[in-house]
Amino acid sequence: DFEQADKIRAELQDLGVDLLDKEKLWKCPSRGLQGIITGFRANELSDVEVSTLVLQREKARMANDYELSDMIRDELKNHGVTIDDKRK
Structure with a gap:
């Protein structure tokens, strides 16, 4: 469900979380956090x-x-x- 995925991405962006699909990583620069998307x-x-x-x-x-x-x-x-x- 791409529409739901886009909503979740937008919510995460509002919280300062960047999703890097190609790299399968997420980053939250303001808090110095990052992780792997599995x-x-x-x-x-x-x-x-x-x-x-x-x-x-x-x-x-x-x-x-x-x-x-x-x-x-x-x-x-x-x-x-x-x-x-x-x-x-």
């Missing part, structure tokens, strides 16, 4: 979703955004995906 199938990530999160995490690490990098790592871990940064 959807209703929270325990099931597709291969594409895992790859996207891994790439986003690597970009965050390269930008020295370790808070976001750690958050993505933890989200992947919650879905059974383990990342070993020490292993090359």
Whole structure:
């Protein structure tokens, strides 16, 4: 239901929350908060979703955004995906 989704997006924007659909992230700059959008199938990530999160995490690490990098790592871990940064 796109109409309902648009209403929810507008309400979130009114509260200062930005939704970044392509990146599957939300941010609330005024409070310094951000998070990952997972959807209703929270325990099931597709291969594409895992790859996207891994790439986003690597970009965050390269930008020295370790808070976001750690958050993505933890989200992947919650879905059974383990990342070993020490292993090359």
